[in-house]
Amino acid sequence: MARPFKIVEPTKTYNLLLKTEQYDRLAAVSSKMQQTSREQVAVADLIRDAIEVYLEALEDEVGSNLSDKQ
Numbered sequence: 001m002a003r004p005f006k007i008v009e010p011t012k013t014y015n016l017l018l019k020t021e022q023y024d025r026l027a028a029v030s031s032k033m034q035q036t037s038r039e040q041v042a043v044a045d046l047i048r049d050a051i052e053v054y055l056e057a058l059e060d061e062v063g064s065n066l067s068d069k070q
Contacts, residue, residue: 006045023043026047029046033046
């Protein structure tokens, strides 16, 4: 069975290097969340969520959409 799409918009692949300790911490959180979730919670999901929160905070600080071309 094919894996369902988690992101239903255009995507890019990015190779990320993490410290083992960082990955292990994320994996532990992912595992705990997986136990109470109806869906799979992967480390990649946590990273994507964190990036979105970070971008929103930057946009609030700058006062505009970071993707707007100037």
